[in-house]
Amino acid sequence: MQSQQFEDILRSVPLMSPEQVGVLHKTLPPAANSAKPDAHDESRLLERLKFYFDQHPLCVRCRSTHINRWGTKDGHQRYYCKDCGKTFNAMSGTPLSHLRVREKLDQYVECMNGETTLRPAARQCGVSLDTSFHLRHRLMALVENDSYGQLSGIAEEDETFFYESHKGDRKLQNPRKRGARSQRKSRNTKTETVFHHPYQE
Numbered sequence: 001m002q003s004q005q006f007e008d009i010l011r012s013v014p015l016m017s018p019e020q021v022g023v024l025h026k027t028l029p030p031a032a033n034s035a036k037p038d039a040h041d042e043s044r045l046l047e048r049l050k051f052y053f054d055q056h057p058l059c060v061r062c063r064s065t066h067i068n069r070w071g072t073k074d075g076h077q078r079y080y081c082k083d084c085g086k087t088f089n090a091m092s093g094t095p096l097s098h099l100r101v102r103e104k105l106d107q108y109v110e111c112m113n114g115e116t117t118l119r120p121a122a123r124q125c126g127v128s129l130d131t132s133f134h135l136r137h138r139l140m141a142l143v144e145n146d147s148y149g150q151l152s153g154i155a156e157e158d159e160t161f162f163y164e165s166h167k168g169d170r171k172l173q174n175p176r177k178r179g180a181r182s183q184r185k186s187r188n189t190k191t192e193t194v195f196h197h198p199y200q201e
Contacts, residue, residue: 014052021048043105046096050077053090060093061086095141101127108135 016024021044057067059081070080076089091097099105104125111121122132166172 014055043102045105045109046091046102049096050090057090059084059086060088095138099138101125101131101135104135108132109139112136112139 013021013024054077056065057079058065059067059079062081062084064081064083066082068080068082070078070087072078073089076091078087078089080087091099104127107125108121108127111124116124118132118136119129121136122129125132127135
């Protein structure tokens with residue numbers, strides 16, 4: 001393969017979807033696709049997170065960009081901050097820090113995509129219920145902390161009104177039956193509004 005073609009492939013990797021990365025990972029020959037015998041099995045999710053972090057490393061303590069590579073430990077590339085002297089890896093300061101079941105991460109993500117509850121997910125991944133609980137909350141915290149850039153394209157907003165729930169309120173006046181509409185429609189009727197933001201590229 002010519003060097004220009006190889007460089008084009010490397011530039012296209014960050015633009016690939018997770019499914020495309022999985023296909024590329026399976027296409028590689030066994031010698032390049034397998035890890036070292038004494039290394040832990042790495043998930044595709046962690047590989048992508050570490051790849052993106054390595055493009056623009058940032059100190060987790062002082063947010064400095066003056067970073068040097070600082071060897072590897074447990075299969076993770078470590079970095080050294082020249083400003084504050086802290087050493088860290090791509091997972092430091094994230095919900096995936098000190099994760100011990102790295103080889104189960106991709107399988108558990110698939111369980112969450114299929115809306116599998118804690119106990120069935122624990123059985124499918126071969127982990128305990130406690131591990132299933134903490135792993136799910138780590139992944140949810142990772143998504144919650146993720147930030148996206150400015151959206152582009154066509155955006156549409158809609159709203160839905162729900163009557164405010166007063167369940168358990170002992171001072172409730174003129175309660176309405178479950179499922180029934182309110183008898184009086186006035187501006188004083190309290191409702192909860194939910195906004196929908198369907199996005200289309």
